[in-house]
Each structure stands twice: as C-alpha cells, then as structure tokens.
Amino acid sequence: MTVLAIDNLSLALPKLADRTYAVEGLSLDIDAGETLCVVGESGSGKSMTAHAVIGLLPSAVKPAGGSIKLAGRELIGLSDGEMRKLRGRDVGMIFQEPMTSLNPVMRISDQILETFESHRMFNAQQRMRRTFELLEEVGLPDPKYIARAFPHELSGGQRQRVMIAVALALEPKLLIADEPTTALDVTTQAQILKLIDELRRKHGTAVLFITHDFGVVAEIADDVAVLQNGLCVESGRAEEVLQKPTHDYTKRLLAAVPSLTPPPPKDLSGEPDALIVRNLHKTYGGRGFFGGGSRKVVAAKDVAFTIKRGETLGLVGESGSGKSTVGRCILRLIEPDDGFIKVGDTEFHGVPVRQLRPLRKRIQMVFQDPYASLNPRRTVGRIIAEGPEAQDVPRADAEKRARELLDLVGLGASSAHRYPHEFSGGQRQRIGIARALALDPDVLVADEPVSALDVSVQAQILDLIQDLQKRLGLAILFVTHDLRVAAQVCDRIAVMQRGEIVELEPTAQLFANPKHPYTRSLLAAVPGAHVKVAAA
Amino acid sequence: MPLLRFIAGRLVKGVIVLIAIATMNFFLIRAAPGDPASVLAGEAGAADEEFLRQLRQQFGLDQPITTQLWIYLTDIITLDLGFSYRQGRPVLDLILERLPATLLLTGAAFIFSLTLGIIFGILAARRAGKWSDSVITTGALFFYATPLFWIALMSQIIFALWLGWLPNTGFRTIGAGYTGLRYALDVGLHLILPATTLGLFFTALYTRMMRASMLEIAGSDFVKTARAKGVPEGRIVRRHIARNAILPVVTLAGLQAGQIVGGAVLTETVFGWPGIGRLMFEALSQRDYQVLLGVFFVSSAMVVLFNLITDVVYRVADPRIEVGR
C-alpha cells in the first residue's frame, strides 16, 4: 500500500534566490513499512521535500505544481487547520539537531502529552500511561525519571529517542526523519538507526529518511532517491542504486565515500621522529567563585605517541573523548597540566609563552570549520601572509609566498586579494591549509579538517593533504571522528576514550584485528560497513 | 542548599560592592564645591563666620576627612546611615519614610510596563508585518524616543488641568483625613499619572524586546517540532514561543527594576511624589552629604537586591541553569 505518493512536485524559491526551484518535478512513492532515503549534498533540496510533505515550508517557498498524496489524500491546497490536524497524527517528523528540537523549559512528559492533547486523544490517565509506554519503547532507561526531566538533562542520543517517541506517539502512517543522526556520535547513530528500523517494521510505518551519508543509506534504505540541485537524478531499490549506479553524479558520490579498507602502508623506516608526546595530562575543572567546585572532566590522561617525518597519525574518538584537546595541547593553544612535547629537536613544553612565538612556525594547524577559521575582514592573501610576517619575514616576501601557496593548493595566485566569503567551503579549507604551510612547518595538526564538507569535496581535500605530505615530508596528527576517513589517510591510528588512548596500532592491523572492546564497538557502528558499495 | 549558598555568595559580593560604592560616593560628594553650612548660609540670606563655624562643628565637618570616612563606613556596617545635617533626623528614618512612596511608584510602573510590554510584544510579533503590528511598534517607538519629562508635563496638563480627572501632584489629598479603603483609593488616584508616565518608556522598551524575542524564538527548532506535532497555533505561541521569549525580557526588566528605583528623580520631581529620588536631588543641592550618601547606598542596595531576586527567579524559571552555579 502506498502511504506517500509525490508526483511531479515543484517548489518555487523566492525571486532573488540563485535558482528558480528548490525542487523540480520530483516524484516518489513510499509503501507502508518501507524506508525511502532521499540523498544529496547540501543545497540539493532534500530537506525542502521533507518540509513540503509536512506542510512546514518557509513562507518564502511555495509549491508550484505537482501533488503530494498521503494515503490517497491530496495535501497541497489543504487549509492550515486541516494540515495541523494531519501533523502528528498522520505524519511525524524528527529533526537533525536534538539539542534544539525540544522546548528547553518544558518537561519531557509534557512535550509528549502535548501531542495527545493537541489532537484530543485519550483521557489524562491513558495519555500518561501511553507516554511511559512510548519512552520505554524508544529504549529510554527509567521512563519515570526521563518523563520528569528537562531536555538539557538528557544526552543527545536520549533526546533524539524522545523526539522519536514524540513523532510516533500517535502512530502516524508516515515518519519523516531529516538527517536525524548527523549530529550524533557514530555509536549513538547506529543505535538510533536501529531503533527507527525496528519501529517501522513493528508499526508498519512508512519512513521518508533524508541524509547525505551513503553509509546510512546502505544501512536502512529500501529505496533511494538521489537529488542534485533540486532534480532527482536517480532513484530505485537501494541495493541496485548502491551497487549499479547509472547516473554520473551518483557514481561520483559513491566513489567519494572513503573505503574502510586502508591503502598499503608506507615505508617510514629511517625517518626521524618529528613529534614526540609523552605523559600529557589535561583536566578541565570548574573554578567556583565561592568554593563551588564544578565537576572535573579529564580530557587527556597520560597521552603518549610519536610521529615520524612523513607519517600520519590518526587520533580517533567520539565527541568528548579529548582528541581535540590533545591536538590543541600540543600546539599550546591550551596549556596542558603536565607533559613532554618535542617538535623535531625542540622541546615545546615548558617554554614561556613569550618565547613560544618564534617556535610556533614548527608546528601548524588546519581547523575544522572552514567558515570560522578565516577572518572575514581580511583578504585571503593577508590571511596567508600574516604567518610569515608574524615571524618577521618582510611583507613583500610574505605576500609573494602567499601567492605561491595559493597556486600550490590549487586556487591560483589571483585569489589573494579576495575575501573569504567569496569562496566555497572546500576552497576555504584549501586557504586554511595554505596558511598553515606558509610557515614551512614540520608538523601539521589537522583537527577534523573534512568533517564539515560535503562528501565529494572531502575526497579532494584529503587528496590534497596527502599530496602535500608527500611533497613536503610533513608529519601529520589527524584528529577525526570518522573511521572511514582515518582508514584512508592514516598510517597509524590511536583510539581515544575519556582522555586516554586505549589502542594505538598501524591502520590495517587496527581494522583487521581490533583488540580493545571500545575500538570494536566503534568499528561495528560505522554505517554501511557490512554492505558492499560500488567502488569507483 | 546550593540555592542558599548561591544567595549567600551573592550577598557577600553585594556588600563588598556596596561598601566600595559608599567609599567612592563619599569622596565624589566631597569634591563638590560648598558644604551644607554654606547652603544654609546661602538660603538664610544672612550669615557670618561664627554661624558657619557653629554649623560645621555641629555637622562634624571640622574633622579630618579620613576620620569622617572611617566613622561613616563603620556606621554603615551597622546600618546607621548617619544624621541629616539639614533636618536633624536620622538618615535611615528619612529614607524609610520616603522609600515606600518610591517603591509604590516604581513597583506600579514596573508591573504596568512589564505586563503591557509583554502583551503588546506578543500581539505585535504574532501580527508581524500587519497593520496592528505597525501601530504597536510605532507607538512603542514614539514613547521610546520621547523624553520622559515631556510626557509627564503633557499628561499633567491634559489630565489634571484640562480634563481635571486626576490630581496632578502629591501622594495623597492632604488634610482629607481618609482612612482604609478610601485612603488606598486616594493614593491610587494620585499614583496613576506618575506611574503611567514612568512606565511608558519601559513599556515601549519591553514591547520592542518582547517582539524581537518572540520573532527570534519563533524560528527555533523546537517550535518547528511543536508544529510537526500538530499543536494548535495559539498553544504554540503561549507554551512554546512566549514561554521562552519572556525569559530574557524578564531578566532585563529585573536588572532594570533596581535602576528604576534610583531613576525616578524626574518623575518624582514633576509630580511632587515624596520619594527618595527627590530626596536625593534635594540633598544634592543642599549638600546634605549624609542623606545623599544614604540614598545612594539604599538605591544601590536595591539594585543589588533586585539583581539577586532576578537571578534567583531566572534560575527557577529556566531549568537549564543549575541552581547554585
């Protein structure tokens, strides 16, 4: 039975936008109990599609043609009141950001109860019982406690479970999930995906699942629709699309998904140690004004590793594992509590901040967020030249070097006088790399350098980093949460959990034979790991 | 317990700030030309050195300034705010006499402006872009941009002089001898004009803030969640948008409440309201140091107190903030 049938749907964008339609001529069907994944990169129109179905389009975006039928009933043209009655009862929706999707000042139980109240279903007693049932069903421990809690008292995964409970409270025919796991850690993501999958089987719910991640698609999709710039370029059964893509774009996207199989190891014997870290400790502890000491968080505990010239060490862990703190401690962006850090032949720890400045050129960093890592008020040329200038290189030389570097990272010397906002995310990340390289560092700390990028751009940046490493003999500390990425670029991988390195092995060995249980659970959680995906 | 510790901590901090303020004000006021004796001389229309000397000795102004400061600070710790030079009465008595009037005025203005501001803010935000929104925002902008004393004078002329509906000055009808309910009604009538005038600016301010806050919250993810649940619009506005939008407005209002107490000088002056704002202004021109310092002390203490209350209320109203931190 077809629950959702979208036929030739077009959504018009406001006049000044960069294209006429957010979505154009889209058709798709979902049957009861089936999951359809809509895949695409940012700006493909996948979210708009979801919002159109539930009638929550931004006021500037208007349906311009086609039809959306839910269980045979036309949704386009329904009045606000009719649409409202439909929401929650016939369609439920989960959003991407669990941290902001729940009302921060309402108790969890009230937010679930509200769904029943809004649709005048059940009496008070039944509502309460149903609420507890739901919380139990979505796998939350101690529903009584959770029901009375406020959202901020729950973890991200727990909140997303609450969201699912809210969305499924009235057993709707259709569940729309808009990137519901993107903001979650990989192990949590696996649990949530599993939960959604179980529930739709149990209740026969049709699921419209929006994602950018082919791993996720491989994990849960029955059907797939690939969107590019508002057009559906390919659709069909999941296994077919994943294994025998017909459209170039689909092929390119799939090819860009990093494989979990690491490339053959480099020969690094005889290379000198570029970075030695021993005994690194860092604890965050709240400094209370009147002795009210807040709880302490151990971000680094006895961390130790060595990176050779030309080697890439991956530092892998989930959020809060301390991996970013370790990277920043090595750079002395954060002062470690204790530890030995040696860059080349220079001891980096213990150097007074004043004398640190000239040493800084030895070790540089590439940041995660390409939008936040470039000063919006300076030209790209200045941003890159600032480094050498800070190290007393004459201005003219520094600017010349900046132009060379822009060439090197593939942007062209002429971009030097432009401002960051004129560049795309991937281009900005190239600028960030050029800035780091401007000082000819020995060591590069790359903190999640590709996690904010679309998958096709991701691959290009990873290639660039590897290429530069080969040419310049850089030692790289590669901080990431993404095991697929780590598999592709790292020679060795250190897995971090709660501030400690629990396992440090050459990449191939780690993937083939993980020793620590945490490493094993991480590997198991990688979406689509067990599904074969078409190789490039 | 953590709440108590939080309050205790804030109180200790508040006391330190208050003592610092008292010290600064002490020197600030002494930097002014002339002293209470010269004012009395200036007003008496006749004076000689002997007269001035007697007064200064009586006021203790012939002692070294550090001694005076030390005496003042040690007294203040025991809540002894000294003696008024001019009125020969304890400053604390003078202030306590005037404080209720000020609290009544500012309290009424505060409640009036906060209530109306929130209601208008919600109305405007719900009808953003429509004519009723324009009317409210234009009105708010008008009162926001018009000097308070101007409105005070205009309302006096219109409502007291032309229409004769309301008394224009004072706290109550002198000599009427009202008691009980009749007295309360009388005070209430006298209160309307000054409280409204004082409150209008803040009404405008809160209306604008509430509107902006509503619009900001309206774009939140959780509002979308509520829509996706099929919650009726009115309920979304009440329970989701307004409930969250009100927090920053109430916080700001609370922080301002303390300031209003000391800032009602203009209103009190124009409407002859016997509050501490006027007491301060008179004490200033009369160089009645102790009274001036006392008013500053008490009104600063009000600010500290209101800030504390706001914080506590905020902590209770917003579950995200851990009580005690």
Next chain:
Amino acid sequence: MIQKKTGRALASTALALLLSAGVVAMQPQDAKAEPQRGGTVQLAVTPEPPSLMLGLFQNGPTQMIAGDIYESLLRYDTDLTPQPSLAESWEISDDQLVYTFTLREGVLWHDGEPFTADDVVFSLDVFLREVHPRWRPTVNAQVASIEKTGDYEVTITLNEPFEPIMLSFEVGTTPIIPKHIYEGTDYRTNEMNSTPIGTGPMKFVEWDSGSYVHLERNEDYYLEGRPYIDEVYYRFIPDAASRAVAFETGTIDVLTGGSVEIFDVPRLEAQDNVCVTTAGWELFAPHSWLAVNVREGALADKTFRQAMMYAIDREFARDVVWSGFGTVANSPISSRTLFHSEDLHEYTYDPDRARELVAESSYDGETLEFLVMPYGETWTRWAEATRQNLEDVGINVNLVTTDVAGWSERLGTFNFQLTHNFLYQYGDPALGVSRSYVASNIVEGNPFANVMGYANEEVDALFAEAANAPSEDRPALYQRAQEILVDELPVLWMIEMDFPTVYRCDLQDFITTAIGVNDTFRDAWLQQ
C-alpha cells in the same frame, strides 16, 4: 512710598495705638466684614525648610511657616510702625538709650508653660546672641545690657543711640523661644527642635518630610477668638509648574512669594477668585543687583562698571523677565524703606553711551564669567538677558551655573566676577544696607557680606556715623553715602523686587504687616 520718621514719632505712634489695645491693628479693607471662624488653608512653600526652629534657622521657608508658631516682642504695620505683640507696650528714654518693654500677661507656651520675662531675657541675651547671625552683631555692638525688671518687664540698655533697634523685634530677627526647653542644652542638637514650641497663633502638629507641615489653631491663644483658621498645611512641591497647576486645580490656596514663578502670576491673576498682592515684604524690601568683584581687571575700573550699568536694560528685565513686577533701582537704599534719596544720578539704558565708556575703560576684550544665581529659572533668564545686553556693547560674557552650595561657596571666597544677588534691607540702612559696602565687612565665608571687596574710607565713615547718629542727622549722612556709591558702583543695582503672593480671594485680612507673608494667621480668616 518714602518713610522718614523720627524715633520719637515712632514711639508716639506706638503709644497712641496702645490706647486702642484690643482693636485690630490694621483695619481690613472691607471694614464691615465680620471675621468668621474655621476652615483649612493650604499653602505652597519652596523649598522645604531645613528646620522650623526659627532661632537656629532663618531661611525664607522657615520664616514663613515658623512665623506663626513663634512670636517676637513687636509686629510692624506696612509703614514699619511698631505694633504690640508679646510686648503690650514700650517706652524709650529721651536719650534713646533705655528701652523698656512691658510684656503681655497670661501668655502660654504651646506646651502649657507660662511665658515670662525670663524667656525674653534668655532669648535675646543668651540664645540668640549665640546663634543668630543677624541679632548677634546688633546685640554685641549696640547693647549694654538686657535685664528682667519685673516678671513681665524687660529693659534693654544701649551703648549709644541706635534708632534701628526698634526694627529688630520682628519674629525672624528675635523670635522668643522657651527658656524651659533650651536652657543648658546644646541648642543645635536639642530634640525639641523638630517639634517647635512657641507662643504664636498656630501650633505645630506634624511634618511629613517631603510633603507638608501641618499646623493647627492654638486654642489657648491670648487674643480672644483668634486665630480664626482651624488648620494650615504648608505643602512642598518641588516643581514650579506643578505648583501652578496645583493652585489652578484648587489643591493649593496660596502660592507664597518665591513659590510661584513670577511669569505665572498674570495668568493666575486672570482667573476667578484669585487675588495677588505684593504686600507683606515691606520690612525686607528685597533689593537686587549685579555684584561685581571689584578687586581686579577691568571690573576694578569705575568707568567700565558705569559702562555696564548703561548697557543693561533694566526696564526690559523688569517688564519681560520679571513680568512687570518690581521697580528699577537707582540707589543702594530701597525706595520702600527709610532714607532713600530720589536726588541721585540715574543710569538709563543707553547702549551707545555704554560702548563709549567701554572704549574709554581698561577693558580689552577678555571674557567675563557670570555666575548664575541658582534661585530659579527667572534668575537664569535674567542672566541670559544680561549677558546679551553686555555682548551687544562688546563685553564678552560666559555664563557659569552652579547650585546654591557652589554659589555661596564661591561668593564667600570671592571666587567670582559677576553674579546677581539680592539682599533684604530690614527697614533701616544700618541693618540691611551698610553691610554690603563697608570695608570692615569684607569677610570670607559669608555670601551676604561685602564680597565685592569694595573699600572706601569715606563711605565707611558715613555709614558708621549714621548708624548711631541722632535721628535728625541721619538723612544727610545717608544722602552723601548714596551719592558716592551711585558714582562708584560697587554693585550695579537692578530692581527693587516684588515677590507677589497669589491667593484665593476668600482669604481675608491675609497680609496685614510689614512681614505679612510670615506672620499671617493671627488675623487671617476665610470667607465661607
């Protein structure tokens, strides 16, 4: 009105009046109207006084309120003729040295204690001698002794004849205060200061700080049937416009002089049942001038001061700034008191003449600082107009504002160049005029002394001689002094000021004496 009476004449008038004791001293305008009992009167007074203890404080508002609580030996009619008050009668010896006052018997203090000669001696000889800045110089310089010569008789003996002493026995200069409360205490910290006890027609009830002072009828007052009014409220409304509105809306019955902005008077007067009087200030005769610091610079130059006098349009100031109230002043002695001379040079407004004199003078374009008198906005307007007058003839003036404290401080330390000021004349040049011009009164700390720094030995000598001269010699001496001063201009006299009182016409016999704004309620009654 020019009053030139000999001391003997004053005394005989008083004796004549004694014969008709019990009769109202001043006949009301409508002699047929019978005074009625009862009623409440609300008055506006500005600013709120520091205290009501008239012996310790003599501020205008203190006098207005406490003038009905306390009494002195005498009252004065509007010609400055003495009238009985606590003194029933008095005699002056032929050599004008011994003054004998017979006191009224059966007078009670508000706390029920009887009033006797002891109170008078204590007040004049002890209390006021110590604390009263105006009585102290008189008593110290002129009085040989003050003695009780009977339970109800006090004798004052002078060192030499001093005719003006007969003008000193009004309630502001010599309030009689209760010996039983003040003797042996620290006067300034006596707790009873906040609940004043006097003998006057009204009793203190309550002072609601910031709002009002409430007085009530003294049931035990010694004049049968008086006072007529039951209750009086003096209300404090800080803003002048609010006071005017309060009067218009009927909340207030009387706007006392100084509590009504002068420009509001014509508007208020035009309304129904509103009366305006400028009476009740005759003893004070407030005299305003532009004080000039004659110590240095162009201001030390007589020619330059004359130039300024010609430059300032005093008619304009009177007509526009003061709404027509007052008289242009041409002499240091007010035309409303004794010894004023009409036979003096007059400086009429003449900008051309002023420009000539500026050119002749030592003024070379420096900017003069004009300290604005902080007594309300009329004074500010006047300063602005004066600055414009002076700038029109090429004198640069910068206004400086300050408050009362700053103003008194700067005058008292001679730290000013130009400022307005006005002083009371107290009926006799020896009491209220000479103090501004004699070199011996160039003293720091007192804004009402000779702050100008003017010193002229001849003027000093003339004033000294005139004070203790026999009555008949005094006019000539003062004539000469006036001639010198008018030529040298130690200050630029501006206006003999009127402080109109605005009241409801229902109030009868409202202002009847030379200090009528202060001792109002012995005679006043409400037409009902």
Next chain:
Amino acid sequence: MKAFFKRFARNKGAVIGLIILAIILAAAVLAPYFYPTSPWRMVTRPFLAPMAMDGYWLGTDALGRDVASGVMHGARVSLIIGLVSTLTALAIGIPIGALAGYFGGLLDDALMRFTEFFQTIPAFALAIVIVAILQPSLFSIVIAIAIVSWPPVARLVRGEVLSLRSREYVQAAVVIGQSTPRIILTQVLPNTIAPITVMASIMVASAILLESALSFLGLGDPNMMTWGYMIGAGRTRLIEAWWISFFPGVAIFLTVLALNLVGEGLNDALNPRLSREGG
C-alpha cells in the same frame, strides 16, 4: 558592501530614519547660514506665536529669542554631545571589554566587578551628581553621560570578544605566532564593529535624551543652546506658550527616533540571520 546597502534599504524604517537624520545634520551644518547671529539674541517681542510674524515661523520665547534659530543651532550641540559622549563611552568600554573578554580569568573578574560596580549605582542619579560636582558645562555633561553609558559597551564587547576568542581564525593567529596585541587589534576587534555600530547609534540617541533630562533639571551648559535647555526653559510656560518647548521636543523626538530606526536598520543589515521577517 553592496549586499549591506541592499539589506539596509529593504528596511523602510531605516531609510526614513536616515533621511530624517540627514535633514537634522543639514540643519546643524546650515544653522549659521540661516541664522548668522547668536540664537541667544533677543530679536523681537517675547511670546510671539508661530507664524504670527514673518520671519519667526516657530515663534519666540520668553525673552523674545527666535525659537527656529534655537532649534537649528541646538541641532549642532545636541548632535555633538550625543556623538562625543558616545565616543568617550566607547573609548572607555571597548578596551575594558576587550581585555576582560580576551584574557579572561582574574583580569576578567576584576574588570567585570568594576563594570558591575558602575552598573549598580543608579545611572541617572550618578550623572546628576557628576554634573553638579564638576559644575554644568559641555565637558562635565559629556563626562557624566560617558561614565554612565560605558558599562553596557564593555559587556557587549566582552561577550563578543569572548566568543570571537575561541573562533578558529583567532586560534590560527595564535598558532602562526602573532603577538597578542596584534591579535586583539587585527583579528578580534574588527569583527566586533557590527554590534558596536548598532549599539553606538542607539547610544547617541540615549545620550541626547540624557542631556535633555539633565538640562530639564537645570544642569545644562548655560552657554550652549541645546534642545534640552530649550524645553527646560520653556516647560514652565507650556500652558501659554507651548511652542517654546514643543519644537525642540519634536526635534529630540525625531532625532532619537531616526537614530533608533537607523540602528535597527544597521542591526538587520549587519546580522542578517536575526532580521525580522514576518512570521
């Protein structure tokens, strides 16, 4: 930049505000041209109603001074007081906020206690006392307004700097070895300009209101023809000569209104994500 103007121009109120402001500025600049003599000059009969006599289209005041001349000359002083006191407040608030926000820790604590201290004293009362003590003059008024209005600036800047400090481009500047003062001046502060500009436009408005309130209480500079002074001087004559304080009141209202509108426009244009779109 173009986008900025486009966004600004989309806000009708802001454009109106800008036009009003331009007119007021023109009045301020052209005042000596239209009224070459001092606005204090008593030119004709006092209490002349508006339009009652040719050439005195806004009437005359209690001393016969031309109200129109006063309003135009007053524009200069009011704007100058607004601007100078705002700049002074910024000059105090920005460094304090920047230091507190960037360095954090004890310095932050100390500076914020200092700021709190000034926020605890009732602002208007403090301004009154400062002006009274220093004696009313352009200088003392500017100082008083600046002293009571810098704390919000410091707080704003601190907040901005606090969030900017953890921005990655600031960390990048640390990593490449830039000196701290240079980082603050080139990386951090330039990015706080937008919110500071918005706040400054509102501060100019409140400074003008504050000055008028001080003048109302008789604490204005007696040699400066300001709108506040004119209202203060005319307020007691409001009943019979409304125009004396009416027109300067309107001038204040328009200026404050215009500055607020422009401020809102700037806010919308500089923070597009917060732009108020109809719901």
